[in-house]
Amino acid sequence: QVQLVESGGGVVQPGRSLRLSCAASGFTFSNFGLHWVRQAPGKGLEWVAAISYDGDEKYYGDSVKGRFAISRDTSKNTLYLQMSSLREEDTAMYYCAKDSKYGDLGFDYWGQGTLVIVSS
């Protein structure tokens, strides 16, 4: 079965960096685009970034553009999110999500999330 397991979250000071990972299993990793979606405490969902199945195309939300970088390693079946110049407003649960198996523009599986707290 499909599994997405995020890790790397924690408490970090404003201005510092953090790298999140998402280990994938149960599907052919190199066939699907992947996404990061975040949720601030008590708030709604915000799409953060996407990477194409082959890693050639990357897209970012305006709030993280220029500060975050999405990447993937097919040899490790792992998705990454390198977060730099972190701000308090980046505090959130970060979920990785997989492109739909039906080829529609949506996410059919989500991980359990990893919590990032940006605080001095």
Add this chain to the structure above:
Amino acid sequence: DVVMTQSPLSLPVTLGQPASISCRSSQSLVASDGSTYLNWFHQRPGQSPRRLIYKVSNRESGVPERFSGTGSGTDFTLKISSVEAEDVGVYYCMQGTHWPPFTFGPGTKVDIK
């Protein structure tokens, strides 16, 4: 960016009764290929979101038949024919037609009266 709105934002429901959530987009979600990429997700407290519906009206595998999606253009509805206790949580609509970015509605919190 496409703005998604939902109503109501809070929905107290009675077990066994129907429930309905509305989602509206700031522009038509009909894509150039003719498809409409409107998704519905359910998030139970303390859990990650789970997709219920894709392309307006298609149920994900394993989603109970009591969930249905309808709509077109800019107006969409998620209906639960008979609410069960496990249906509590927050429901989000999300558009994919005009990505990037993917945009979500603010969420509708469903709880039991």
